[in-house]
Amino acid sequence: MGRKVGFRNMWKALSSKNTCKTCALGMGGQVGGMRNEQNHWPEVCKKSIQAMAADMQGAIQPEFFKRFSIDQLRQFSPREMEHAGRITTPLLLAPGDTHYKPVNWDDAFGRIESKLKRADP
Numbered sequence: 001m002g003r004k005v006g007f008r009n010m011w012k013a014l015s016s017k018n019t020c021k022t023c024a025l026g027m028g029g030q031v032g033g034m035r036n037e038q039n040h041w042p043e044v045c046k047k048s049i050q051a052m053a054a055d056m057q058g059a060i061q062p063e064f065f066k067r068f069s070i071d072q073l074r075q076f077s078p079r080e081m082e083h084a085g086r087i088t089t090p091l092l093l094a095p096g097d098t099h100y101k102p103v104n105w106d107d108a109f110g111r112i113e114s115k116l117k118r119a120d121p
Contacts, residue, residue, distance in 0.1 A: 013052045060085035065100045073100075 014034055034042040064084060070093070073081070090108035091100040 009056055010049070010053065013056065014049070054082055055086070057083075058085050059088040062089075062102045065091065065102060069098045070100070071098070 068076075076084075089102045090105060092103045092108070092111075093100050
C-alpha cells in the first residue's frame, strides 16, 4: 500500500502533528514529526503507517459495486477490502438488492432525514 501512496505523501503525513490512528497515542503532538509525548524521536508504529496509507489511497470506483455482489464482497479478506480503496460516496442497499448502489449526498441525507422524522422521540 505504501507504494500506492508514495514516499513523499507518507512522510508528510507521518511528520505532521497527529495521533496514532489505531491507538490514539501521540505521534507528534504539538511538536509534530514522529515524536512521542516525551519528545523522543522516532516514535511510530506499523499500525499507524498502515492506517495512514489506507486513508491516503484513492477512491473505490463505482464500477466496483456493480461488479461485486454483497455475497462476493463477503468473501473478500479484510486485506482485499482495504486495498480496494476508500468509500467516498454514500452507498445504498435497498431491500432485495444484491449490490450496493452509489447515491449522491443529497439523496443520502434526504433518506436519513426522512427516517429521523418518522422515528419516535
